[in-house]
Amino acid sequence: MMLQAAPNPLMKVENLVVEYSVGGKTIHAVSDVSLEIARGETLGLVGESGCGKSTLGRAVLQLRQAVSGKVLFDGHDLTTLKGEALRQMRRRVQLIFQDPIASLNPRRRIGDIVAEPLVIAGVKDPEERKRRVTEVLSAVGLDPALVSGRLPHEFSGGQCQRICIARSLVLNPEFVICDEPVSALDVSIRAQILNLLEEMKARYGLTLLFIAHDLAVVKAVSDRVAVMYLGRLCEVGPSEQLFARPAHPYTALLIEAIPVPDPDVRPTQSVPVGEPPSPIAPPSGCRFRTRCPRADARCASEVPELRVVAPGQFAACHHPLV
Amino acid sequence: MSSALLSVENAVVDLPTPRGNLRAVDHVDLAVGAGRTLGIVGESGCGKTMLSRAILQLLPKKAKLSGRVMFDGQDLTRLPAEKLRKLRGRSLAVVFQDPMTSLNPVLTIGTQLIETIQEHLELDLAQARQRSIELLAAVGIPAPEQRLAQYPHQLSGGMRQRVAIAVALSCEPQLLIADEPTTALDVTIQAQILDLLAREQQRRHMAMIIITHDLGVVAGRTDEVAVMYAGRVVERAPTPALFKQMRMPYTEALLAALPKLDVAPHTPLPAISGRPPDPTRPLKGCSFSPRCRYSAERCGTEKPQLSTAETPEHLYACFHPIAARVGA
Numbered sequence: 001m002m003l004q005a006a007p008n009p010l011m012k013v014e015n016l017v018v019e020y021s022v023g024g025k026t027i028h029a030v031s032d033v034s035l036e037i038a039r040g041e042t043l044g045l046v047g048e049s050g051c052g053k054s055t056l057g058r059a060v061l062q063l064r065q066a067v068s069g070k071v072l073f074d075g076h077d078l079t080t081l082k083g084e085a086l087r088q089m090r091r092r093v094q095l096i097f098q099d100p101i102a103s104l105n106p107r108r109r110i111g112d113i114v115a116e117p118l119v120i121a122g123v124k125d126p127e128e129r130k131r132r133v134t135e136v137l138s139a140v141g142l143d144p145a146l147v148s149g150r151l152p153h154e155f156s157g158g159q160c161q162r163i164c165i166a167r168s169l170v171l172n173p174e175f176v177i178c179d180e181p182v183s184a185l186d187v188s189i190r191a192q193i194l195n196l197l198e199e200m201k202a203r204y205g206l207t208l209l210f211i212a213h214d215l216a217v218v219k220a221v222s223d224r225v226a227v228m229y230l231g232r233l234c235e236v237g238p239s240e241q242l243f244a245r246p247a248h249p250y251t252a253l254l255i256e257a258i259p260v261p262d263p264d265v266r267p268t269q270s271v272p273v274g275e276p277p278s279p280i281a282p283p284s285g286c287r288f289r290t291r292c293p294r295a296d297a298r299c300a301s302e303v304p305e306l307r308v309v310a311p312g313q314f315a316a317c318h319h320p321l322v
Numbered sequence: 323m324s325s326a327l328l329s330v331e332n333a334v335v336d337l338p339t340p341r342g343n344l345r346a347v348d349h350v351d352l353a354v355g356a357g358r359t360l361g362i363v364g365e366s367g368c369g370k371t372m373l374s375r376a377i378l379q380l381l382p383k384k385a386k387l388s389g390r391v392m393f394d395g396q397d398l399t400r401l402p403a404e405k406l407r408k409l410r411g412r413s414l415a416v417v418f419q420d421p422m423t424s425l426n427p428v429l430t431i432g433t434q435l436i437e438t439i440q441e442h443l444e445l446d447l448a449q450a451r452q453r454s455i456e457l458l459a460a461v462g463i464p465a466p467e468q469r470l471a472q473y474p475h476q477l478s479g480g481m482r483q484r485v486a487i488a489v490a491l492s493c494e495p496q497l498l499i500a501d502e503p504t505t506a507l508d509v510t511i512q513a514q515i516l517d518l519l520a521r522e523q524q525r526r527h528m529a530m531i532i533i534t535h536d537l538g539v540v541a542g543r544t545d546e547v548a549v550m551y552a553g554r555v556v557e558r559a560p561t562p563a564l565f566k567q568m569r570m571p572y573t574e575a576l577l578a579a580l581p582k583l584d585v586a587p588h589t590p591l592p593a594i595s596g597r598p599p600d601p602t603r604p605l606k607g608c609s610f611s612p613r614c615r616y617s618a619e620r621c622g623t624e625k626p627q628l629s630t631a632e633t634p635e636h637l638y639a640c641f642h643p644i645a646a647r648v649g650a
Contacts, residue, residue, distance in 0.1 A: 220589070
């Protein structure tokens with residue numbers, strides 16, 4: 001396996017394939033994706049809407065059944081686990097969603113919402129539950145005495161995201177999947193939540209899969225970054241290196257498209273690269289070829305494999321930029 | 323200001339809510355001339371959308387607007403409904419954030435374009451159809467003739483936004499208001515749509531207002547920027563001047579809080595603590611003072627007014643503006 005991040009990765013995804021059936025047609029959401037995430041690492045997963053990044057996150061958690069492939073968490077293949085065994089494993093893996101308000105039950109009090117995972121996990125002692133809830137609420141910067149008895153609508157989006165983070169941490173997980181955790185938040189609140197996630201990662205020794213469409217946000221928190229396009233990985237590499245010297249033309253296009261808050265940097269005239277094709281009928285060969293300035297005949301006939309382009313950096317491209 | 327195509331003078335928008343009066347827009351003055359682009363930047367709830375609704379005279383029924391909205395020599399706040407209706411869509415056009423909600427899902431693209439064109443211009447069906455095809459081609463939609471028969475759901479988000487722009491441009495408006503035109507779109511599509519808007523704005527010598535939460539979007543694509551916070555304009559300047567020397571601490575903090583690609587991973591972001599004030603409980607002093615690191619006693623008791631910096635075009639509302647950088 002070439003994508004080895006560390007000798008003993010906490011999470012290892014092998015040749016994962018996820019497909020949906022919609023109106024008799026098959027959507028190729030995730031096609032043959034392999035990834036490794038080392039203990040204590042944050043892997044950022046970026047891509048545009050519909051690229052399969054959220055589906056990948058859900059398939060890792062077994063919230064979406066894979067067609068084929070393995071998801072090895074600490075050596076256990078989650079795709080073969082069922083019932084109680086899977087439930088036990090899920091305690092160690094948690095998920096934070098994009099819309100913090102929608103992911104909190106509007107009729108339940110914050111204290112109960114955050115304690116719910118403990119109830120499900122069978123923590124019977126109410127004192128023990130209360131102790132854990134108080135601890136995580138304080139950790140995310142909320143006053144437990146003040147918030148526990150309140151309802152979600154009394155909180156702003158940023159505070160609701162803090163509550164969701166507290167809920168995801170209450171079972172002391174090792175691995176947390178953050179699916180667009182800040183894209184519903186305002187700029188000034190976004191920075192607070194990103195800083196909080198970094199703090200929580202250090203404090204609880206977490207390993208994170210950080211899914212987002214915003215490259216700058218991903219770079220701010222990730223050790224390594226994986227770029228996804230139409231269900232396939234284009235490029236994986238250490239954050240600094242990948243942004244400084246992108247090897248895949250799609251990564252380069254994404255970086256170029258970010259509006260820079262500096263009027264001296266005139267926006268480069270966007271390349272008329274069109275729009276992503278449908279994942280129902282993805283292009284043959286390299287899926288990015290229909291928008292790629294470097295594409296040739298080989299790109300249409302042969303699927304590019306992820307290959308080493310620099311130390312730790314892999315790109316799936318027949319004509320890489322580095 | 324008198325030469326401006328649009329000038330908003332002392333606009334105040336009050337919305338009655340169960341919790342009391344909500345002042346969404348608080349004494350705002352703005353102007354934009356033909357061929358110029360103004361960016362209005364702010365976070366959710368800062369009043370930027372209500373301000374654009376006030377300009378278009380599309381405020382909620384219960385809202386109360388005072389002040390003047392002068393457009394091409396007429397005060398829109400005093401115009402009868404019939405005249406306003408003629409103006410909107412013709413001279414005053416708007417592109418909203420979500421193209422799915424601004425396009426009618428049960429009408430074809432062609433019907434929506436032709437309807438708008440025939441409503442405002444004296445063209446027969448064949449001419450209106452021809453013009454629709456030209457417009458779709460101009461906004462970069464491939465196979466425009468076939469698209470006329472398609473419904474909005476058959477197009478992608480980016481394509482829908484192009485159609486919405488085509489509808490907005492259909493009658494050669496003098497002013498185009500783009501309210502978060504790219505927020506719902508992917509980053510590679512965002513660049514294309516912003517380029518399209520800039521190109522059409524120049525070609526048609528339109529005035530344009532881009533409303534956004536993203537300082538990155540306004541930096542390269544506007545002539546002037548107004549930063550809003552809690553219903554007020556807190557800083558206003560020509561775009562280059564603003565980015566060269568921000569005076570209002572909020573503007574500076576907003577820019578600093580943006581994650582940037584040239585910063586190493588795991589660098590803590592300079593976040594703005596707290597959150598915007600409750601708009602139904604206005605503060606006596608500067609609305610930003612509870613979150614401001616330069617805040618002093620006076621900021622809590624007195625509201626700073628917009629005043630001029632070194633150059634007459636650069637205005638800011640702050641008692642403790644960020645000092646001019648040495649050598650700047």
